Amino acid sequence: MNEGSRKSDLRDHDLDRPTLEAALEQTWKTPSGLWGMLATVDHKIIGRRYIFTAFIFLALGGVLSILMRIQLAQPEARVLGPDRYNQIFTMHGANMMFLFAVPVMEAMAVYLVPLMVGTRNIAFPRLNAFSYWMFLAGGTLLWVAFALDMGPDVGWFAYVPLSGPQYAAGKRADIWAQMITFTEVSALAVAVEIVVTVFKQRAPGMSLDRIPLFVWSMLVTSFIIIMAMPAIMIASTCLIMDRLIGTHFFNPAEGGDVLLWQHLFWFFGHPEVYIIFLPAVGMVSTMVATFARRPVFGYLALVMALIATAILAFGLWVHHMFVTGLPRLGESFFTASSMAIAVPAGIQIFCWLATLWDGRPVFKTPLLFVIGFIVTFVVGGLTGVMVASVPFDTQVHDTYFVVAHFHYVLIGGAVFPLLGAVYYWFPKMTGRMMSERLGKWAFWLIVIGFNLTFFPMHILGLQGMPRRVYTYQPDMPWYGLNMFVSLSAIILVAGFLVFFIDAIRSARRGAIAPDNPWDAPTLEWSTASPPPSFNFARMPVVSGPNPLWEQPEIMAVASGLRTDRRELVVTTLTKAIPQAREASPRNSIWPLWTAVATSVMLIWSIFTPWAVVWGSIPVAMALIGWFWPKGTPEDES
């Protein structure tokens, strides 16, 4: 079919470089103006948007933590009342986990994975657009509800019976549960895109043992998302049904069970930790190699550690439930599996240390954050091994010791590498360098501020201070340390302010970045900063794990792709042998309409179950509009 267009097709090898780039730009560009903005499917634009939005949520969540620290600085403070405080700590946790940590990691992947594997767009680019709109709608739902004094107040894990129909009147818990649906839909969509991008769109020659480690980490993370997130969707759906239509999943009086909630939640919730942590690990492996000026030590061991962590992640959830009175044998098993996770974590740390040891480290800001990460994460990991033991956990459960522990692993283990990654990839994303001077300020303020803020919380926990209390009495021995923590938080906040100021300032006025400012080895640095809409004018061909170091002067490429059709190369799963010149969809407004229709249905269904019936009709219509062929060259086959 389509003989006419086939005759007139234009191949890249017929064109000189400027003409080729102009032709590709014509085919791949996102038109300027509002419509172009809403209809774009460019993974770089969507990725940037995703990252930006996630950092807005980080800032908002940070404001909540400041409010909590003001309230807790002194005993019997009256800055916040108990009801507002409940909403604030719930919002802080839910916001940081579901609207910042997971989305920001996936967002980095949305931007970077297609560039790192050498392709022109992410797999299922319209799904990618849809995913962003869903994320935005879910985040907006949560924060608008909070502004209306309807914010959830049941903790970020919304334990029943507190969140059930009996104790949580009104719609606050439903807002939490439906925000979950929004964010999980968007996270699952991105996970599928990344799996297929990594499986099928790698540059010719990029066999499994040549995949950059950040890409490996995102592949493994995506599989964890795919296996873990259905648990929370089932849990939150059961909760909504208990609250709305009178099912009894969590009602012991009618054969339900409250611990069922905890099992379902933590079957998701523990892998969630690795959904946040493994991408950070991939960033660290990538940055360590670049700044140690040698390939990473123990590539295979690092990949195996990622996979081992992912498998173990599903056998740990009960360690969140040690005080619920489960059978002793079960507790012993989960203690053992929880401690076993230290093995792959340790392997990775030794590989990074070996890389630095044998390399010639260049101490730029990204590497500083990596070193800050290694130190802080080891501290968090050690307290992790401590709370894996049942007797110890029984003592510190629900105290500030646990608060300290998970902030060490989440901020130290994931946010530090992320900030390093922002400094590292900022030049690629914006075409401008961030400031080394401000970067070092941000690093030291954040690392020192973080440790001064969170280390004393271990002691507060050991002194018996429970988490989630809105105030405490003056006769408790917690006053001094709480004041110290709150004052230290000022340093931490100052560090983040410096970081934000640096990012905003550099985006406008930073030094112009060359294509490869760090002399890094992976493919994203072989194209312009920022990359053109089509990423690569000719498809890169890879013959090793560090292509830009192995062939520093000349890039091996493949030609023969059309320029009038959005074309990319599909390759085989293991060896990445080219199979097809597959089409990539054009810009489309339908993902936005689908997200709007889905949002209406989901929010409406907080109030009536019939929303699912009537609301699904516009969703179906939007989906049909989405998939109906448009007769563009991309539909040829």
Next chain:
Amino acid sequence: MKERVVADLSRLPLHGMGSASMTWWGTLAFMLIEGTGFALAIAVYLYLMSLAATWPIDAPRPDLLPGTIVTVLLLVSVVPNYLVARWAEQQNLSKVKAGLVVMSILGIAPLIVRMFEFKALNVSWDSNAYGSIVWTLLGLHATHIITDLVDTLVLAALMFTRHGNNPRRFGDTQDNAMYWNFVVVAWLPIYFCIYWIPRL
């Protein structure tokens, strides 16, 4: 950076079929998501059962007939489904058209019987936790039948338009057939749970 052309891709096909197709992998990934969802829903069923003194809780056992009819219909549908997938692979447009019409009917038929299945459960979703989970299992699976039915209907309509005769549509037909197989296979353990575990 200078470039050296080392490969010419101009002879590659414009679209990959089977495992060379991205939608094939995407469909697999969504099957993995939903398969995990089904597995967890069944786990919830077994968990609640393990806590209950009697199972079913305060309700007669569900009637076998409608659920068994649905099972038979679904199993029978696998045969034409297999044929449609094969015709799609051979890119035989007229047979694919006919096959998709048959598959549309075979998608509607079990849905009609399923309406009677809910009544045959002999318990309401709001009676107790047993009622809640059997209704949820049945509803979750019904949603999957509806989803694939809508997909089949749209695809069938598409085949009768000018967009029909295109390897992409045949690939879509194959993916749709694969997904229907998943819907059928996912039903079997659910059928066993709902109807036979209370009889063990």
